Amino acid sequence: MSSAAEARFRLQAPNSRPRAITVIGLDAGGAEAVRRLAAGGWSHATFFTVAAPGQLERLDGSTIGLDEQVRAADLAVMVTSAEGRSQAAAEIGRVCSDRRVNTTTLIVGAIDASDEMLSRTLAQVRPWSLMLVLAADEQYITDMMTALRA
């Protein structure tokens, strides 16, 4: 932390309000990761998997319209494995684009994936991701969410 002399005259008033983060598992691997992540007890994040077109499924099994959920979000985080089954990124990304909500996609297990599978996954998520992260371990998602004050 800054020295006492340096910190002495810094304002300590809050400088931000919480952001709402919507976390969506795109495929089976992503959904599993999202379920584990949700157990962490977050204040400003809500967690979903992909249901029918135009719908997201909460972890308790109930559903909500994709558009309605995105409208309430400041950031959409998509989580997927590298198995080439991330087609849902297009629909989610389109709604986020319409609603001017930024998207971040995390590909878990990318290091173990074949180049072909990773390419297929990238082709599905790249057009809809303003930030893409290929992390070696799932713990990174937790650290990222913490860093973003979720």
Place this chain on the structure above:
Amino acid sequence: MLRKEQNDQLTQTGPGTPMGDMFRCYWIPALLAAELPANDCPPVRVKLLSERLIAFRDTNGRHGLMDEFCAHRGVSLWFGRNEECGLRCPYHGWKYDVTGQCIDVPSEPTESGFSQKIKLKSYPLVERGGVLWAYMGPADRQPALPEWEFATVPASQSYMSKRLQEANWLQAMEGGIDSSHVSWLHRGDLNSDPLFKGAKGNQYNLSDARPVFEVVESPGGLYIGARRNAEEGKYYWRITQYVMPSFTMIAPRGTHTVHGHFWIPIDDEQCWAWSFDYRPDRELTAAEVSAMRDGKGIHVKVDGSYRPLANKDNDYLIDRVAQKLGKTFSGVEGIGMQDASLQESMGPIVDRTRENLVSTDNGIIMARHRLLRAVKAFREKGALPPGIDVAHQRVRSAAIVLPADQPFTEGAKDALVVQAAVAHASV
């Protein structure tokens, strides 16, 4: 944001601290070789990782780096006489060799062997690529000598400078991997700086002002890819290398020299910003070297103690007219000082509990994640941190056009590692 204890852990590098212990696993740049230009030249004070040291070059050309203070009465050996294979304290004549061993105590009989009982803490100091590298860790864990490409090419192909930065190493280093600031802070320099202008890749930069970022873990650290639209179905990639704990290499531009940094803690509130430029395939031109000496590119004009001439005491010579006209975005001239001025303005150690990161900050978030993970593994299991293995050091940045669906780690696989005497992949 980081929790306070995480911020403390990453920013404190003194002896016995977790991050300090990890930094002491690496060879780190300590001095420019030119700072000890001749045998028996004057010694140089060096503070590294919160330790005050003295460096000298003895009569036989051996380099020494040891405790700055004489074991007798605590006098600074900067006042010492460098003569006849040792550094002699001018107060009472105690003399030390490059290993810190006391070899003469004039007041004691030679036969007493008293001098053999006196030894200052010392560290290995070796020259490579125009830099004197120090290893400050335990002797039994001393790694192989550094093999960064800029330090292994002939001297005529490489240029190194250093400058004092009055801020903690981490906030300086984070600037080196924060690709999203370039389009703002340095936007005025792309077309004017002699070490950047004229590259075809600059046109991609200018025609697509909103790059998309991909952060990928590498064996030694991270690849930070910034992609922009290129020709139909292709992306223009600028791939920055980050190797732990504090090496960054910026993506090249055209046929210009390739550059990057080391950020080395002096103490917790200051660091050395080391800046290199090199070409693996040719000598630097006189014009390039002249521009670097003149503070262009990532280099900075400094005084005799390596403090930038533009510094916080003169408000970095900010030019509000140039700012207003858009000649420079912040009003501060030069890429290096544009970065340093803002990073120093954050305070000596920025309070990361109050920051509000956004998704484009994932490179910074990932670097912290990897550093914290490595510190933990090192402390709990003694695991060798990434970046020590010389294979992690034989890396390159790249600027390259690739098909839209290709992982850049695959498409630029060969371009991201050293290929002797072959130019970087660059656009």
